[in-house]
Amino acid sequence: MSDPVAMHMSDGLLDAPTSLLFVAVAVVGVGVALAKARGDLDDRTAPLAGLVAAFVFATQMLNFPVLPGVSGHLLGGALAAILVGPWVGALCVTIVLVVQSLFFADGGVTALGANITNMALIGTAVGYLTAVALRKLATRNKGGLAAVAFVSALVNTVLASFGFVLEYAIGGQGGVAFGTVAAAVLGVHVLIGIGEGVITAVTVTAVASARPDLVYLLRGVPQKLELKA
Amino acid sequence: MNKRFFAWFAVVSLVLAGAVSYFADSDPDGLDHVTEQHGIAEHAREHPLAGSPLADYAVGGDDRFTGLAGVLGVVATLALAGGLFWLLRKRSDVR
Numbered sequence: 001m002s003d004p005v006a007m008h009m010s011d012g013l014l015d016a017p018t019s020l021l022f023v024a025v026a027v028v029g030v031g032v033a034l035a036k037a038r039g040d041l042d043d044r045t046a047p048l049a050g051l052v053a054a055f056v057f058a059t060q061m062l063n064f065p066v067l068p069g070v071s072g073h074l075l076g077g078a079l080a081a082i083l084v085g086p087w088v089g090a091l092c093v094t095i096v097l098v099v100q101s102l103f104f105a106d107g108g109v110t111a112l113g114a115n116i117t118n119m120a121l122i123g124t125a126v127g128y129l130t131a132v133a134l135r136k137l138a139t140r141n142k143g144g145l146a147a148v149a150f151v152s153a154l155v156n157t158v159l160a161s162f163g164f165v166l167e168y169a170i171g172g173q174g175g176v177a178f179g180t181v182a183a184a185v186l187g188v189h190v191l192i193g194i195g196e197g198v199i200t201a202v203t204v205t206a207v208a209s210a211r212p213d214l215v216y217l218l219r220g221v222p223q224k225l226e227l228k229a
Numbered sequence: 230m231n232k233r234f235f236a237w238f239a240v241v242s243l244v245l246a247g248a249v250s251y252f253a254d255s256d257p258d259g260l261d262h263v264t265e266q267h268g269i270a271e272h273a274r275e276h277p278l279a280g281s282p283l284a285d286y287a288v289g290g291d292d293r294f295t296g297l298a299g300v301l302g303v304v305a306t307l308a309l310a311g312g313l314f315w316l317l318r319k320r321s322d323v324r
Contacts, residue, residue: 008260009260010270010273010274010276011273011274011275011276011277012272012273012274013264013269013270013272013273034317037314037317038317038318038319039319041314041317041318041319042318042319042321043318043321044231045318046311046314046315046317046318047231047235047311047314047315048235048238049310049311049314050307050310050311050312050314050315051235051238051239051242051307051311052310053306053307053309053310053311054239054242054303054304054306054307054310054311055238055241055242055245056306057242057246057302057303057306058241058242058243058245058246058250058299058302058303059245061245061246061250061253061286061295061299061302062245062249062250062252062253063253063254063255063256063258064253064254065254065256066259069256069257069262070256070257070258070259070262071253071254071255071256071257071258071259072258072259073253073258088314091310091313091314092310095306095309095310095313096306098309099302099305099306099309100302101276101278102278103281103283103301103302103305104283104284104285104286104298104302105276105278105279105281105283105284105285106276106285106286108273108274108276109276109277109278161259161260164260168269172269173269173272174267174268174269174271174272176267176268176269180267181263181267181269184263184266184267185259185260185263188259188262188263189259191259192258192259207238210234210237211234214234
């Protein structure tokens, strides 16, 4: 963790108009999530949501090796969305990114809009949509749930990293060609996504084993179905 | 049951951030690696809060205290997120 370079996009990689554009995107997206989250939060789920945010913060500190000289860490969008829903999940990841940037100087301040767009909005949305598309498999048994969590997290990581590629194409500094950045970023994030998938599958299955009633993706599923191995 | 489950969740987060974080890979992550490799990172500006006490998950620049920084981060995240979600929740008496 002593690396001077932050884990997320730093200030200065995008030009000022592009940074501002994604601040606007983030404000709108987080605003919608705030409005919608209310419907998913009650006395039972609000404490879980706070704990999910804290857990995502903790796991984002745990960089794991993916290639010689390259590490990766959890983004957490799919994990949060499966456990507490897409709206609350997006807020969980947003809070983590704000704490990281303002307390730990990790991730630029002007880049916060872009980082929130990628990890909290895109990552959570596509992770959740993938999980919903595969919901039938997820409600079948523990193995199905683990597989769905894995795939959703992989998709979350790859598409969140594609958010950076798009932002770089719109207003990135240094003039590196789109194809070059896209290939490099997507290639390494497929590998990171596998790690993200494993962590997400283990976490979601652990929570579902203890408290299936609290898992957002399993709402409405009779609990006995979930207790099958 | 609820309390015990939530307590376990909190303890796991604290242990991951407070102890397991010492075993984290210190190589640049995927995004940093790509931006460094292609010269994009040269455009990065220093973080405006780079001199703050907890910058880079250290305490006063000393990364022997990464675990402490992690525990403080978990507590801060839990307080902010938990507080926000508790305020946002539907009150059971409203129904």
